[in-house]
Amino acid sequence: MKFSILISSYNKVNYIEKCIQSCLEQTYKNFEIILIDNHSNDGTDTILKKYEKNIIIKKVFKSSDYSSVNQIDLLKKAFQISKGEVACLLDADDYFENNKLEKLKTIFSKKKEIEVVFDKPKILINSNINYFKIKNKYSKYIWPTTHPTSSISIKRSFFKTILEKQLFDNYPLLEIDFRITSLSKIIYKNFFVTEEIITVYRKVSDGIMSQIKKFSNKWWIKRLDAHYFICDIFKKYKIPYKKNYDFYITKAIVYLLNKQNN
Structure with a gap:
């Protein structure tokens, strides 16, 4: 099983090296890393040059004034380049534990009907650690607790289905994690939530959710x-x-x- 790690990046110079290193240090080795950057202007380029031989790096200009639209655009472009059976989405200010792909391979191999694996990440706020909790929703007609983008691993076939049905279009304030979580949990019911803590989600002041x-x-x-x-x-x-x-x-x-x- 081959994994494609798809990184969306814009002005994350303080975090991006840890992000990239966490991918390169995976214990499971059948993967590719594709990073698409919105022409960062904060010194990110200096770091990216160090990894040009290890990962695929592309630059594109922003397509919108909405951060969520730009994020979706970057991940769509990364997906179009990718070859893996499973795409692991990753924001440039987050990072993976080094056994994430190994754990995912086991899950996808055992649960062949599953198309999306959500994990419950460790939440890092400055140096303080919290843990992701799933809320009990009072109605089946409202959206479920949204897993952060970096905690979503999705089979190629399902990502392609969402693209073909144009479910990433419209509603420019809605991020990709909300869309995939809602579609997978409410409509397709093709998901599994692992208790393995395999992602670290940084809650930063300039993140999409913080805006x-x-x-x-x-x-x-x-x-x-x-x-x-x-x-x-x-x-x-x-x-x-x-x-x-x-x-x-x-x-x-x-x-x-x-x-x-x-």
Whole structure:
């Protein structure tokens, strides 16, 4: 089984070397590393030059003003270059434990029907360590707890299906991890959550998730987009969908915010 580690990168000079090294030091050796960078201007190039012979590095200009769209664009481009049976997604400020691929190989080999493996990462905030928790959701019509991008390993066939169905399109505030988690857990039910702690997710101030503060205007707009996305995928797959009170509250708040701003 060959793995493709797909790294999305933009201005992560303080973290990217640890990210790359964690991939190169994997105990399982049948893998490739593809890093796509949005023309970082923070000194990242100096580090990338050291690894030109070890990994595939490509540079592309940003395609959007939305960070989530740029991230999806980078990972799509990396996927198009890749050859592996399984793609391991990785943000440039996160890193893998050195046995991650070995653990994944065992899981995918034993559970052949599974197309996505989610892990529950160690969360690093400065030097403090926390652990990822999955929340119990009150409704089947709302999205499940989203696993961070770097904790998602997805079979090539499923990634291709999502691309072909254009499920990475529209809703520019919604990140790739939200989309894959929702599709896999709600619609396809083709996932496995491992208890192995094989990823380290850094919670940094300039990360995609950190850019939208909870209960800010953009946070509410993004939440409404998430509701619409879930509604759309239920409709696309012809599954009955019932809008819950969270949907209507969110919609009302966004309406009031828009009215206030106008």
